[in-house]
Amino acid sequence: MLKIAIQKSGRLSEKSLELLAEAGINVANSDRKLVAQASNFPIALLYLRDDDIPQCVYDGVADVGVVGENVLLETGYKLDVVERLGFGKCRMSLAIPKSEKYDGIAWFNGRKIATSYPKILQDFLNKNSVQASIHHISGSVEISTGVGIADAIFDIVSSGSTLISNGLKEVDVALHSEAVMVGKRAQLEQEPEKIATLEKLMFRLQAVQKGRKSKYVMLNAPAASVEKIISVIPGMKSPTVVPLAQEGWCSVHSVLPEGQIWEIIDQLHSLGAQGILVMPIEKMIL
Ligand code: PRT
Numbered sequence: 159m160l161k162i163a164i165q166k167s168g169r170l171s172e173k174s175l176e177l178l179a180e181a182g183i184n185v186a187n188s189d190r191k192l193v194a195q196a197s198n199f200p201i202a203l204l205y206l207r208d209d210d211i212p213q214c215v216y217d218g219v220a221d222v223g224v225v226g227e228n229v230l231l232e233t234g235y236k237l238d239v240v241e242r243l244g245f246g247k248c249r250m251s252l253a254i255p256k257s258e259k260y261d262g263i264a265w266f267n268g269r270k271i272a273t274s275y276p277k278i279l280q281d282f283l284n285k286n287s288v289q290a291s292i293h294h295i296s297g298s299v300e301i302s303t304g305v306g307i308a309d310a311i312f313d314i315v316s317s318g319s320t321l322i323s324n325g326l327k328e329v330d331v332a333l334h335s336e337a338v339m340v341g342k343r344a345q346l347e348q349e350p351e352k353i354a355t356l357e358k359l360m361f362r363l364q365a366v367q368k369g370r371k372s373k374y375v376m377l378n379a380p381a382a383s384v385e386k387i388i389s390v391i392p393g394m395k396s397p398t399v400v401p402l403a404q405e406g407w408c409s410v411h412s413v414l415p416e417g418q419i420w421e422i423i424d425q426l427h428s429l430g431a432q433g434i435l436v437m438p439i440e441k442m443i444l
């Protein structure tokens with residue numbers, strides 16, 4: 159039985175469960191007791207506070223855990239990243255009152271910075287040869303400058319609206335973070351049953367993740383343009399081209415990367431493609 163630690167409640171918990179559900183794993187535990195077993199896969203979930211997950215994996219209480227890289231780095235446990243999960247994306251940034259003139263990282267010399275992430279901040283300051291004092295607080299970091307606790311803050315930023323509503327501006331990014339699955343690879347490799355379960359799980363999670371990053375595209379095009387159209391949509395191996403009932407027309411099907419979808423559609427459109435359909439992909443196995 160592979161034990162997976164996930165956040166009990168918070169920004170990563172629903173997304174972690176969603177990913178497992180899309181990988182076909184049923185975990186019936188609506189009240190989220192400490193431990194829940196999957197009914198159709200040899201895994202058990204441990205519901206914990208995110209801050210406790212790295213230590214729990216390090217000590218072997220759980221075999222792997224899902225946690226933000228920010229928490230992993232702050233706790234300092236040496237764990238292997240088994241898989242990057244593509245959700246919980248955020249950055250860790252320095253922010254100062256918006257009325258301050260910022261002339262580069264040296265601005266922070268001799269200043270006081272409030273944060274809940276003193277280790278990541280200290281490492282970043284050392285790397286940039288900045289001497290500043292760190293004021294460690296556990297929450298509401300964004301109000302620190304307003305109430306006179308500190309000159310600046312170092313905190314998680316996602317949309318940036320929390321900073322703006324507290325009269326702050328983001329001036330430097332120390333880290334980009336996302337949810338990762340962590341474990342101790344050397345330890346896992348000594349347990350063949352667990353590693354086999356983990357590999358099976360990874361195969362499914364990767365299929366879900368690849369699907370999320372891609373779109374299935376279908377379009378109609380004049381036969382004379384098909385060659386040019388194919389050159390802008392290479393597809394997984396090669397695109398499917400099917401003749402339409404109407405003579406001189408074809409239907410082209412392919413898989414496109416989500417991030418470039420609009421650029422490619424613009425090109426397809428200008429090459430004469432019509433009836434372009436873009437559809438989500440649930441799972442993708444190459
Ligand atoms: O109870 P537990 O200890 O388990 O949870 P927690 O309260 O410590 O963590 P939680 O659930 O708030 O966040 C879990 C993880 O989600 C974090 O460690 C990050 O890896 C990730 N994450 C992604 C975020 C955000 N986005 C985020 N926006 N964590 C926190 N925030 C907060 C941030 O602290 C700030 O107050 O949102 C605010 C900023 O958001 P914007 O959109 O206004 O910039």
Ligand code: ZN
Pocket residue numbers: 207208209
């Ligand atoms: Zn926490």
